[in-house]
Amino acid sequence: MLTIAPAGAATKPSRSNGNGNRVIFVHGHSPVGKHDCAKVFSSARKHFADNGWKGNLLTFGYYSKNKNCSYNAGGSRETSIKEVAKKFANYVSKNYTEKNKKVDVVAHSMGGLVVRAALHYTHKRAAGFPKKLYIEDVVTPHAARRDHQEQGDALRKRPAVQGHEAGQQLPQGSPEQDAEYHEERQHEHRLDHRLLVRRRNRHRVLGHRRHRGPRSPVQRRNQPR
Numbered sequence: 001m002l003t004i005a006p007a008g009a010a011t012k013p014s015r016s017n018g019n020g021n022r023v024i025f026v027h028g029h030s031p032v033g034k035h036d037c038a039k040v041f042s043s044a045r046k047h048f049a050d051n052g053w054k055g056n057l058l059t060f061g062y063y064s065k066n067k068n069c070s071y072n073a074g075g076s077r078e079t080s081i082k083e084v085a086k087k088f089a090n091y092v093s094k095n096y097t098e099k100n101k102k103v104d105v106v107a108h109s110m111g112g113l114v115v116r117a118a119l120h121y122t123h124k125r126a127a128g129f130p131k132k133l134y135i136e137d138v139v140t141p142h143a144a145r146r147d148h149q150e151q152g153d154a155l156r157k158r159p160a161v162q163g164h165e166a167g168q169q170l171p172q173g174s175p176e177q178d179a180e181y182h183e184e185r186q187h188e189h190r191l192d193h194r195l196l197v198r199r200r201n202r203h204r205v206l207g208h209r210r211h212r213g214p215r216s217p218v219q220r221r222n223q224p225r
Contacts, residue, residue, distance in 0.1 A: 013101065024092070026111030027060075030063060035069075040059075062114070097134045105137070
């Protein structure tokens with residue numbers, strides 16, 4: 001189990017490798033700043049249930065305009081990854097770690113950076129983060145999008161985490177660097193989205209003018225020069 005806890009902490013839950021853990025699904029970036037959590041993870045949750053998973057299948061969101069999330073922390077596309085990570089870490093700590101319960105996490109895209117940052121800053125004892133987190137397994141694509149079914153299979157096979165203490169198994173590299181890179185990509189997505197909206201609006205205006213048809217000779221004569 002990937003345990004982020006201070007030395008001498010109270011007895012932590014034991015690793016089970018069973019199918020009874022609660023699983024928290026964390027969505028990725030949205031260029032429009034909202035997700036329907038139930039829709040995003042419908043196929044993944046169905047895959048877990050169809051394969052006999054008995055634990056609760058929960059969703060965590062971080063956009064204020066989200067809907068149908070088990071828990072929605074609020075925020076926007078401008079909210080930093082560190083701030084979202086803080087909300088996620090405190091959500092897990094308050095609802096599960098403080099009650100001596102462990103969780104599994106399935107995170108997509110930016111959600112993976114959020115979870116990694118939550119573990120990193122908790123380990124570093126950063127201000128505003130909890131003292132410990134009990135997260136047994138994390139499954140997330142690091143380089144590209146992975147099918148939700150493959151994520152479910154990977155979580156059942158438990159390939160990644162083998163009981164290291166206090167952040168020893170955190171990936172190499174800095175979450176700050178990952179966050180900076182991802183936020184640059186977010187900024188590019190926002191610019192692309194705004195440009196697309198402007199182009200659509202321009203096409204609508206031009207289309208409206210074309211449908212009005214050519215002006216008559218009288219209209220052209222009366223138009224000021």
